[in-house]
Amino acid sequence: MPHRLTRPALPLAAAVALVGGVLVFGATDRADAAVPDTITLTITNNSGRSEPVHLYDLGTQLSSGQQGWADADGTFHAWPAGANPPAPAPDASIPGPAAGQTTTIRIPKFSGRIYFSYGSKLDFRLATGGLVQPAVQNASDPNRDILFNWSEYTLNDSGLWLNSTQVDMFSAPYAVGVRGGGGTTAETGHLKPGGYTGFFDALRAQGGGWGGLIQTRSDGTVLRALSPLYGVETGALPAGAMDDYVNRVWQKYTTSTLTVTPFADKPDTKYFGRVSGDVMNFTDSSGAVVTSFRKPDASSVFGCHNLLDAPNDQVRGPISRTLCAGYNRSTLLTDSDQPDTTPGDFYQDAVTNQYARAIHERMADGKAYAFAFDDVGDQESLVHDGDPQAASLTLDPLN
Known part of the structure; x- marks a missing residue:
């Protein structure tokens, strides 16, 4: 079934509008907007993993409301018409950096996602209603056995909003950053040392079904933990948990x-x-x-x-x-x-959201998007700048 897009959670003070069905940050038009049509995004691979990395920049083009993808130069490509049953989408992958290396791409004025996967490319499909994104809470999803994750972002005339999200799942760790026009840099999303494996250990030890959120591959590789919402929906977590x-x-x-x-x-x-x-x-x-x-x-x-x-x-x-x-x-x-x-x-x-608790306890700065409105009280893992010069995404070790 089509995946529910997680809404890029929004600071209460920011302006918001719906553009092409996507919630957009800071959507107030400015005649004096100085934000360029594209900015650089540098992806640094500190994961220590040897598999190839595949990148994707998918979303809604804010100037047209069209859904599509951007290539490494930031050029927009609209998705072709979909089908029923969903048909394979064009290959929108961008080669990512090898271990210890960096890759720099350009991202356009989108509201969308930056996906990354290790080893295998992701399987995207096009239905008559648009793009079908990975939905690994479904056992039959073709991406179920792929280690991957994504960041959500909006780049518009009011600036850049870029987050590290765990709203749908906790998986391959990464951090996001932005450098503003004044030379200041903000970064969030890093785990504490040992935080990745520590999170899964905490869920297993919790009892009450929380360990059932963890998904592994047949070779024993831990791939992710589903959010408790998907845990309830799939029966992995008791419906009466709260x-x-x-x-x-x-x-x-x-x-x-x-x-x-x-x-x-x-x-x-x-x-x-x-x-x-x-x-x-x-x-x-x-x-x-x-x-x-x-x-x-x-x-x-x-x-x-x-x-x-x-x-x-x-x-x-x-x-x-x-x-x-x-x-x-x-x-x-x-x-x-x-x-x-x-x-x-x-x-x-x-009785609490043990998934969110375990994530926040293991974040280096305590910030995370462990549920949809984790920005209440400024607890979110989000960077923003009204004059963004460059952005970054750092793939961190799985330890």
């Missing part, structure tokens, strides 16, 4: 009030949640009900969707993303004022 915590939240806010202040730059905008039966109603300062949520299940919590849907508006979406962060980090019982932005408060309950 029920105990959600039930306790429901009980608490039947007799007390949950206060949500969703915008850091608007501290006077507050919403007040109380549970009535199977619904949590939120009111504004006048007492009017502005939105309501039914009791979420684990899929809704881990995916920040379904019963915790977050539309691109100024009320329900911001409340929902705050709730999503609170459920995944298990801070809703210990702090009635949300969001709780103190990392030391996160993942302290016995």
Whole structure:
């Protein structure tokens, strides 16, 4: 089945728009935009692996809304028409660097992904609705036994947003960076020494089905851990993994009030949640009900969707993303004022998103996109610059 594109998670203060069905960072047009049509992306292979690396730059061209790919020079190529059943896509691969080497390509004004794979090229297909991307939660996906990963990015007239993401899976480690016009460089995504194997060891030791998220190849190679959302969807993780915590939240806010202040730059905008039966109603300062949520299940919590849907508006979406962060980090019982932005408060309950906890504990700077709204409280692994001169992607060791 077609893969769900993970939304490049968005800082609350940034402008956002939908372009060709893709959520775009900083989408405000600027007459004085100085961002060039392409910038360089240097890929450094510090993985220590001997297999060839294959690169892909896939996404939506922001000037046209067309989906396609870019070659090593940053030239855009639109996908041809798809078929049913999906037909093989044109080979969009770019040769990557050998171990210890670098490769520099140019990336255009896209909202999309930079994929990289070790050993084998990825299998992309075109359906009548567009590109079918790898969906390794499906046992029959042709990419299931390939070691690969991806970064998400938006480059537009307002700058570059480039992230390291674990929203769908935790796999081959990498870091991202950007150099701005002032010469400053930002980088994120590196693991602590031993963090890669340490993460998988932590899931195996956790119990409760969390080790079931790990996928291995027949030769014993550990390939990835699925996100808990996909774990629930595939039956690898119990569907009731968050029920105990959600039930306790429901009980608490039947007799007390949950206060949500969703915008850091608007501290006077507050919403007040109380549970009535199977619904949590939120009111504004006048007492009017502005939105309501039914009791979420684990899929809704881990995916920040379904019963915790977050539309691109100024009320329900911001409340929902705050709730999503609170459920995944298990801070809703210990702090009635949300969001709780103190990392030391996160993942302290016995019932929590153990996948996200294990990732954050092993990141060198503590930052990650371990679930869709991990940017609440600035916990995301994202670099941004309004005047990007160059970007980088570093393939790190699997140890």
